[in-house]
Amino acid sequence: MKQTPEMERIQRQMRPGVISYDGFLGSDKRLLCEIMDADEAAVRRMGLSHSAIAARMRELREAGARGLGQTTSVPPHFEVTVDAVRGKLPCPFLHEGLYEKIYTIVKNNTSGESVTYTDMNIHMIEAHGFYEGEGAPFRQDPATLARVLEIED
Numbered sequence: 001m002k003q004t005p006e007m008e009r010i011q012r013q014m015r016p017g018v019i020s021y022d023g024f025l026g027s028d029k030r031l032l033c034e035i036m037d038a039d040e041a042a043v044r045r046m047g048l049s050h051s052a053i054a055a056r057m058r059e060l061r062e063a064g065a066r067g068l069g070q071t072t073s074v075p076p077h078f079e080v081t082v083d084a085v086r087g088k089l090p091c092p093f094l095h096e097g098l099y100e101k102i103y104t105i106v107k108n109n110t111s112g113e114s115v116t117y118t119d120m121n122i123h124m125i126e127a128h129g130f131y132e133g134e135g136a137p138f139r140q141d142p143a144t145l146a147r148v149l150e151i152e153d
């Protein structure tokens, strides 16, 4: 992938304080295209796709949302909590639409590991193949998602 002028503009939107306080890049010094290429390669190495990962994230989010803020057991061995903070965010990829600040915590009771991801994460993975930069508060490592959420190819 090449860093186009449009991607430059998107990367500027991702800096701290433009769309969100922390931004989407963390301490990552790479170009946006390099971040996305690396995660794309990691996803392919596992035999997965962004849409398969996003679908699993959404499936667990929907199952957990039935708990209305309470932690919910989701078979076979997950505990899922879905909650929200006030406000809405636009996607940094420069298109219309606002996303509620809903976040999902999934604990895998077999391994004891957990992940926390937002509705924006699900959208950005599904629509843009973007998992955020290293060190960003909501960075999603594709391999960690696959392991904790037990996503199979």
Ligand SMILES: [Zn+2]
Pocket (backbone or CB within 6 Å): 091, 092, 093, 094, 095, 123, 124, 127, 128
């Ligand atoms: Zn978007």
